[in-house]
Amino acid sequence: MLRHMNLGEADRLLTIYTREHGKLRQIAKGVRRPQSKKAGHLDLFARVSILAARGRELDVITQADALDSYPGLRSDLDLVGRAAYAIELVDQFTVDGEANAELYALLIQTLDRLSAGIHRQSVQRHFELRLLDQVGYRPELFRCSRCAVEIRPQDQFFSFEAGGALCPKCGPDETQKRPVSLAALKVLRHYQRSTFDHAAQASIRPAVHNELDRLMEGFFNYLLERRLNSPGFIRRLRQIGRREPSGDANFDFEEKE
């Protein structure tokens, strides 16, 4: 489930993401009553098997059975933030009723991995790069997105508008761009062309992940023409210092071929 909104006295309007029909909005009647049988199954994030009846305007959920409620996500606020981020991005990049089985599988995989609690930064990076592939914004990271010259091993720029790396010559003229360090660019390339298991083996400095957190947030905000809510939520959590963001390791990143 992606999000919900209270409706009337006891109902809820749910936005769910499904394998067969993409994003849908359905009504869960009476779900806010304490004795509701469906209530326990319709938590945010949960993967649920749903039966629905066609309603006049919106379908009405008649039965709901939780398949996975991701218990690992419940007790760790940092993981909650990352799961909320994945869900917000899927919600924002999809339109109602358009199925995308691969994106569905990516979201489920991501929630599974986050719930397991390991390699959380890697899970997020992998999700971001695959999501961009799925929604048609795969960034160009090997050639300059303006002049097509091969990107050399040095600090570069990243253009939101051109959707990829910019060489140091084209970078300064671009308005919607950010500087990107060589280390961060290498990480993006590594995740773009690696399976998750392979990508997660790389040791990446927390500073590089922090740089990429900001770069990706800027890119998504640009693509969606709005500010995402979840990155601010994650930042506030870190400021509160409830938990240390877990860097996967403290070594310099080395690209593995």
Ligand SMILES: [Zn+2]
């Ligand atoms: Zn260029």
